[in-house]
Amino acid sequence: MVAADKTRRFIPLSIAVLTVSDTRVAEDDRSGDTLCERLVAAGHSLAGRSIVPDEVSAIRAQVETWMRDPAVDVVITTGGTGFTGRDVTPEAIEPLFEKRMDGFSAVFHRISYDKIGTSTLQSRATAGLANATFVFVLPGSPGACRDAWDGILAAQLDYRHRPCNFVEIMPRLDEHLRRGASIPV
Secondary structure (H helix, E strand, C coil), rough: EEEEECCCCCCCCEEEEEEEECCCCHHCCCCHHHHHHHHHCCCCEEEEEECCCCCCCHHHHHHHHHHHCCCCCEEEECCCCCCCCCCCHHHHHHHCCCCCCCCHHHHHHHHHHHHHHHHHHHCCCCEEEEEECCCCCCCHHHHHHHHHHHHHHHHHCCCCCEEEHHHHHHHEEEEEEEECCCCCC
16 A cells, blocks of 8 residues: 555655756746646755756756765656657757666656646656666656656655655665765666
8 A cells, every 4th residue: 555654754865857848947947846836845955947948068067067066866857758850858868877777767657647748748757866866757748747746756855754755765776886885887
């Protein structure tokens, strides 16, 4: 049974939000606003927020900056997951992953299918672990951001969520780095 264990205390995380868009600015970034409002309402802190153009180098540079910052636990991006020529967010971020989170994409598409049907196929939402930082790559619509947060991230980023959650494994995400050993690829 999935539930929140009220005997456990909430552990707030520091979450950075990146909007990938050639056209959005802070005043009309509805997807970024959706994520920021939800994560703060849940009790987490906004570690950073930025908007970059649909360019691999700009996307990767911002995500790498946050990955290297020990104060950032999670990075969530929105935008650039489609199939047009300018949609390059997965190409920018997936090479950074040490471990892919294939289940995130599967669950996201399951939730999305219930809302938009086969149109969910037009998203390349993905997630993974990079430098002991969880990175989630979401589509650029407020609806997709709501679906991902409400249907997946709110629970998995809450230490009270049972039977398991991402927060409880965070202290062990960099074990291979602390050992000085790398995992063969």
